[in-house]
Amino acid sequence: MARIALVGAGVLLVILAFGSAAFAQSDCSKIVPASPWGPNDQTGATNRVTAAVTKAAAAEIQTGKVITMSYPLTDGVPLFGSRFTKTILTATSLAPGASYGENELTYMEDTWLSQSHVGTHLDGMGHIGRKDCYYNQTPMGKYINQNNMTRLGLEHLKSFATRGVVIDAVKVFQAAGKFKGNPACKKPCLEKGTVITGADLQAGLKMYNVTLREGDIVIVHTGWGDLFEQFPAQNATFNSGAPGIGKDAATWLASQKVVAVGSDTWVVEVIPGENPKEAFIVHNILLTDNGIHIIENVRTDLIAAEAAATKRATFFVNMTVPKGVGMTGNFVAIDGIQ
């Protein structure tokens, strides 16, 4: 009887272990390319931000003017899918009689109840994969638990102290006579579904006589962020799609060895995509295949305007803190310093 029970339990274990295709582990060496930085690499493209890259990037600072490239994370901004964010300010000590001591100390604190991929945010290596295979052929099913992942976390990120390059896709499309905008935008914006190609990016670089360097961060201004700024009025339109880079542009950017690609849309890539049967394929190309970070909802209008005014599309990327009373070390916002 005990033997039967043992055999039964064994069979059950085998069924549980192998019976569901959904939990099958893929051969990731056939699905995702290997990292050029070796089998243990969890960092990705920020490996390219060397001391020499940072030093060269610092030379881009000419006036020291700081331009914000983040949107404030506040309630009501457009969010992807079922994501949520909620900010709560504790300011009870401002009530009469609630201050402390003879010095009448008062205080305030923030609370964020938020998912990480909201507002201006960075996609890490653990965000997007093919099947169960993530950056550097990592079988992620082996590296997740109830609370977090144990590989490919952003703690492996190296510095973003590098050169940023803004590409004004609005100007590119206007100059090429193929601009098609969206009437809901108060400032010129490319219409959703507009595919930005590698040739368009190169035309944008040529406008400012910039050649990409290894270790650059590329920021694409589409104008679509104008709808984000109108939140909540235009949230539905903002979320309905986006102009953005297509597969050709993503592949070209990867060949240029950039470390991150950002844009003023919720997705960076074009939506609807070029092939309706592919889902967020540019995310796969940049993050999964090349370890290149994606930065979404970047505020690009100010840096694009600065580039137009100064005829300089390059800047030093600075990480700072977003709007709030205080901040843990885990939150960042992005500035460009010209």
Place this chain on the structure above:
Amino acid sequence: MRLPTPAIPRGRRRRRVRPRLRILLAAVAVILLGIGPPAAAQRRWVVAFANLTEEPSVTLEGTGFTGPEVRESFTLAARPYPIDLVFYDNHRDDARAVANAESAIARRVDLYVQYHRGVSANATVGQKLQAAGIPVLAVNEPVPGAPLYTLDNAAAGRMAGEALVQFAARAWPGQPVVAVVIGSVSAAAEHVPERVRGVADALGERLPAARLTTLDTRGTTAQVAPLLGAFLSANPSRKVLIAATDDATALAAKAAVEAAGRARDAAIVGQGVDRSIHGGINDRKEIDPTNRNSIVIGSVAFYLDRLGYEVLPLALRMLRGEPVPPRTTTPHRLITAANVFVEYPPYDMN
């Protein structure tokens, strides 16, 4: 005729001929580079698409898709091609369809995609465009002399029938089964009877014991509950296979089956795979990997929301002078919880 070459010493001839050759080669290069291939590569074509209707409340081909969705598919599909689109609305009106073709002739479009139901109007449109030297590509309804891209309603119906047969064999082996086709079964203009025939053929071949009943809602989904309710009451101890002719009917059938307390006795397959059934990222999706136990076990895709992706490559081949088959059909496919996210990735939020 060959002219005699004067006897010139070799070295001297070189000196005299080379500059001429250079000029000649340079001229040829200028012609080739400046006018030849690049011009051909940059050639853009103007393709007109005359849609059946642009009325947002009118659904097409007995499915849940609308004319604006079809037009949008052309806009999106054209993005990688050297094609500029001109849109017309045939408004389901013969006179309008002919006037649209005349307008396109006046605009000298390079190719005309005609989606219209009037037989005589299509013949007139075909004649006028042919006389103007403009090639025509017909969609879903023939235009004499033009290649046709069309739905294959019979194949789609057969696919739905086979899915139901397979489900019955797997879930209810040896149990008494009846089958019903429900929807706008008599809508001949939209070729729905062909779908019904396809279902009947599959059931007749694979599950002949299952008696097939046809319930005509005449385009009113409100009729689904009373018609199906009566049918279920008349078959209290049988399993029921339900082929709905569209997705709205499939969802209404599901509600009717549940209201009758017969969810364990029924399986439903729809037709179309419109948004009501696969949905966007924020929608509740009937066909969804997390909803595998739905009695709506699948729906046959008609891809009218992707029509442009199928038609424009054919148009491009015609414009390039390449042969195209006289009839190309939609690659219908059964969409289930297992493949819906592959066929329709829910990346859109609205």
